[in-house]
Amino acid sequence: MDTPASRSVYVAPSLMAALDALDEGGAETAPFAGGTWIMRAPIRHEPLKSRYVAIGKIPELHAIKVEADVVEVGAAVTHAALAVALTELPEFDVLTAAASRSANPAIRGMATIGGNLATTAFAAADCVPALLCLDAEVEIASRNGRERTGLEQFLTMRSTLAPGRLLQRIIVPRRGRKTVHARLPLRQAGDYPTAIVCLAVSLDDVGDVQTARVAVGSVEPVARRWERLEATLVGHPLNAAWAAEAAAGLADEFTGRDSVEVPGWYRVRVLPGLVRRAIAALGS
Ligand SMILES: Cc1cc2nc3c(=O)[nH]c(=O)nc-3n(C[C@H](O)[C@H](O)[C@H](O)COP(=O)(O)OP(=O)(O)OC[C@H]3O[C@@H](n4cnc5c(N)ncnc54)[C@H](O)[C@@H]3O)c2cc1C
Numbered sequence: 001m002d003t004p005a006s007r008s009v010y011v012a013p014s015l016m017a018a019l020d021a022l023d024e025g026g027a028e029t030a031p032f033a034g035g036t037w038i039m040r041a042p043i044r045h046e047p048l049k050s051r052y053v054a055i056g057k058i059p060e061l062h063a064i065k066v067e068a069d070v071v072e073v074g075a076a077v078t079h080a081a082l083a084v085a086l087t088e089l090p091e092f093d094v095l096t097a098a099a100s101r102s103a104n105p106a107i108r109g110m111a112t113i114g115g116n117l118a119t120t121a122f123a124a125a126d127c128v129p130a131l132l133c134l135d136a137e138v139e140i141a142s143r144n145g146r147e148r149t150g151l152e153q154f155l156t157m158r159s160t161l162a163p164g165r166l167l168q169r170i171i172v173p174r175r176g177r178k179t180v181h182a183r184l185p186l187r188q189a190g191d192y193p194t195a196i197v198c199l200a201v202s203l204d205d206v207g208d209v210q211t212a213r214v215a216v217g218s219v220e221p222v223a224r225r226w227e228r229l230e231a232t233l234v235g236h237p238l239n240a241a242w243a244a245e246a247a248a249g250l251a252d253e254f255t256g257r258d259s260v261e262v263p264g265w266y267r268v269r270v271l272p273g274l275v276r277r278a279i280a281a282l283g284s
Contacts, residue, residue, distance in 0.1 A: 011054045015061065015141065015168070021053045023143045023164035031055050031166055033076055033115040036107050037122060046121075061114070061168065073170045075114025079127070080105070082113055092172070094179035094198050098130035101183060114167045117151070120159040123257060128155070129198040129217035130181055132225055134172050141168040155222055177202045177211070182278040183218075184270050186261055193218045195267045197274035199282060201233070209233045214275075219254050219267040228253065229275070238283040244276035 009032060012018035022029055032038055032052035041048050055061055061076035064085045071092070073082060083100035086092040102108060102116075102125075116127040117138065128151075136151045142165045149157075154167075179200040185191040196217035204210045212233040217223035232246045251271045256264025 007048055008051045009054055010051065011057055013057060015058050015166075018053050018055050018058060019141060019143045019164065019166060022166060025051050025053070026163045029053060029163065031114075031118075033112040033118075034078065034110040036103075036111040037115060037119045044121075055114075055166065056112075067174075069174050071172045071174060073113055073172070075167045075169060076112050077114075079103075079108040079111050079113070079116070082127075083108070091174060091176055091179060092134070094133060094181045094200060095127065095130045095172070097181035098126040098183075098196075098198070101181070102126040113170060117154065117170070118158055118161075118167050123221050123223075124192040124196075124218040125223070126181070126183065126193065126196060126217065129196050129215035129223040130179075131170065131172065132215035132223060133179065133198040133200040133213040135175075135200075135213065136173075137171045138167055139169040139171065141166050152225070155224075175200075175202065178282050180278045180281045182274045182281070184274060192261070194262050195219050195270050195274055196223070197271065197278050199275075199278045201238070201282065203238075207237050208235055209238065216254065216271065219256050219271065221257055226250070226253075238279050240276045240280040240283065243279045244272040247275040248272040 010021050012021060028049055029051040030049045032054045033056065055076055058076060061074040063074045064077055065072040079099040079102055083096050086096045103111065113127055116125045119125065131151050137148055138151055138154045140147045177200045181198050183193040183196045185193050198215045200213040201209050202211045212230040214226040214229045215223055216226050228250045229247055233243060251268050254268045256267035258264040
């Protein structure tokens with residue numbers, strides 16, 4: 001059977017060694033992070049690369065730096081490690097929840113934040129909408145240097161990322177906002193989400209929404225911001241029922257993706273309920 005284990009895997013001892021190996025390997029070589037997506041390629045009937053560069057032993061890719069104005073997260077930080085590191089930072093509740101609710105504990109101990117953002121075909125990634133609503137940027141490394149870009153831009157280019165490039169870090173600004181992650185799993189837990197709504201808001205002196213970011217995941221093939229709902233929320237107090245009604249009026253801009261588990265229309269139908277739940281959690 002053709003499995004990742006039967007392919008050639010190079011365990012890179014340093015970032016430079018990884019970049020060299022990726023560059024030399026060209027299009028037939030890819031990074032191997034937690035392996036939770038790559039290992040299931042045969043189940044999805046997808047071809048494997050002929051060579052992988054394992055990046056899990058590179059120290060700087062495991063670093064989490066908390067500064068006064070920014071948090072930087074290395075691409076090989078696992079969901080579990082990220083959730084622990086951010087627990088004491090309430091402005092990142094959305095990301096802590098995303099990292100600690102995805103999949104199940106065994107997977108969370110392996111799956112990386114970089115893999116979550118880089119996996120092109122994975123519509124249900126929990127950290128992608130969380131980081132979109134936090135205005136995250138990513139740093140891409142290659143033999144020739146570093147390049148920084150917004151996460152929204154990265155999502156449009158990740159499938160055509162030139163060989164030899166590696167997502168190195170995620171950079172998240174600190175803005176003291178209230179944030180929340182609402183997800184609807186198919187069953188109770190340990191499951192891909194039907195839909196995800198992530199929110200980050202700042203409030204003015206009288207409690208009205210000053211800035212709003214809303215990001216939706218798992219509904220369409222790629223997570224994205226819900227800008228019309230963001231604009232609607234600004235200038236109003238947090239009111240879960242009102243926001244859900246507004247969301248119901250705006251949800252027709254989404255085209256839900258069909259899958260064997262859920263029809264596309266259902267993913268769109270549940271959005272107002274998730275908005276209601278998210279706003280109610282923020283208001284509490
Ligand atoms: C049964 C199951 C259920 C899951 N459910 C969820 C869920 O509900 N929500 C959720 O968020 N996650 C879930 N996951 C985890 C999900 O697979 C990972 O979050 C992620 O998509 C893959 O991360 P990884 O580190 O395992 O990446 P890998 O499998 O190692 O790699 C995935 C892809 O990303 C590329 N890649 C990895 N790292 C980098 C990098 N630094 N730079 C450039 N490219 C890179 C690889 O080359 C490959 O193409 C689930 C996993 C399983 C097995």
